[in-house]
Amino acid sequence: MKYIVLIFNLLISSIALAQPAPDFKLDNPALAQKLSDLKGKVIYLDFWASWCAPCRKSFPWLNQIQAQYKDKGFTVIAVNVDVEKALATEFLAQIPANFPIVYDPEGNIANAYQLVGMPSSFIINKQGEIAVAHVGFHSKKIQQYQQEIEHLLNQK
Helix, strand or coil: CHHHHHHHHHHHHCCCCCCECCCCECCCCCCCCEHHHHCCCEEEEEEECCCCHHHHHHHHHHHHHHHHHHHHCEEEEEEECCCCHHHHHHHHHHCCCCCCEEECCCCHHHHHCCCCCCCEEEEECCCCEEEEEEECCCHHHHHHHHHHHHHHHHCC
């Protein structure tokens, strides 16, 4: 078990924090043209797939934080990595999202963010830099996730 944790920590440390978030086109009419156009906001960038069990648990919380912080310069953007959009549509019919969804069937955005697990999330600060990265979703860490968001929202 120690070795699994060590390997996991090495993988996580390879994600560049405090580096500019890789830019990509936002193919959602509710958003700007590109991620970089959202500088000045705190972004919770969440990568998900229809087959991901923890994603089913994270979406209700993502809906909650979107509602709670949207008027404070915050938004959730969820990037779906399913090859078939119909699978994502079926997931969203069961578990609706009250935040923008971007589709990445070719995996170009996912590759730019060097995903190592699902779901993966990146909290991007107002300067457009990756401030925090998480792999997986853990209900026990919700308070930590929210503290990270609030900390970034309170920074100038």
